[in-house]
Amino acid sequence: MTERVLVSVVLLAALVFSVRSHAQDQGEQDRGGVDVARQPGAVYDFDKKGEKPGPAPKHDISGVWEPAGGPGAGIHANGAGQMPSDGKPEHELPFTELGRQTFAAHKPTFGVTQVPSALTNDPMPGCNPQGFPRIVLHNFRTSRIIQTPENVVVLYEFNKKWRVIWTDGRPLPKDAGNPTWGAPDAPESRWWGYSVGKWVDDYTFVAESNGFDDRTWLDNAGRPHSDALHVIEQYRRADQLHLDMTITIDDPKMYTKPWVAVKLRLRLQSTQFDIREMECAPIETEEYNKEFADPAAGLDAPK
């Protein structure tokens, strides 16, 4: 009898706790909802006070990742997050003479050298590829990392792009200016480069990339790169819920030494997270330009 009472009390307590927890969860969601609708792909798991993430899994950076600082923490309109184009001496890049001249020739619409939209020579507008690493230096949003035996694949939300980092032991193309994975393939530079990666310890994955098309910019502020660009990308699994991403730029034609462009902590999202579609559709861009951008810039006036 006493045992039955005890079991009943325990079950009742569990039920009350469960209902209370659910109510608290709902409260967390409501706090985000306020009086507006929230949609799939726009409801995130953020760090919670007192949360104690489990240990980092070994050799695993897979999952859906969002900047731990929340949406926007990976968006850097004014140039690389660690080195924005803001005129501060500490953010002056180690340009070579060629790098300085090339930067001066670029006309971005952001940063200290910005020009009006009508005068820009930014290669990205009009749904042109911004390529890697600009996608990360400019607009890192929710991303999914997939690991297979042969590669690591990164799916980016911005403009719905993806990259393959080979982990099958192949080396980077020897000649970054005439890149190829090897004969019989002819050399061909790429908007997104050639990437290889490996685990340097149980929790740290490092990728290197080269072979880039030099028509892209490094970031939104017009920082240049050449065909000698070499990007080092480090992902360190800090714990069960966090991944630290670091991007280093190494381009001896444009910069006298490598520099760190991005340091960003990412937070793991639910396995059910459905990344929103963010496609650059020329028909929509054309409509936007015709209806808003051109009139706003005075570009629709009769000549």
Added chain:
Amino acid sequence: MKRAFKFISILSLGFFLPVLLFAHHGSSAFDTGKKLTLAGTVTEWFWANPHCFLKFDVKNEQGEVAHWIAETSNPPDMANLGWTKQSFKPGDEVTVVVEPVKNGRPAGRVLQVTFPDGRTLHATGRPPDAPKQ
């Protein structure tokens, strides 16, 4: 009261518009810091990349109608703030706070929209549940 071209306030308070929501293009076309509050009737809500835009008609006291257009950021950014493809339909009465363009055209970017029931959609800032920065 006739729906008027209500120029409720023009404030030049150094209003700071978080750049993250308008990362597609620069700010040079806008009269940064100026705010106009306009009461009007929605004619179109365009939910697309690289930016959404809201078209609405604003009538002045003489009955003349100005066809306004104001952009917001892209759908993912707006979804983070609670906006949806169904946020507006033609005929909706709205009060729109915009940062106008410099060239005097009836165009700008949306800062917030308030509905007759008092509900307000904010076009800038961070999701309410995002970590403080």
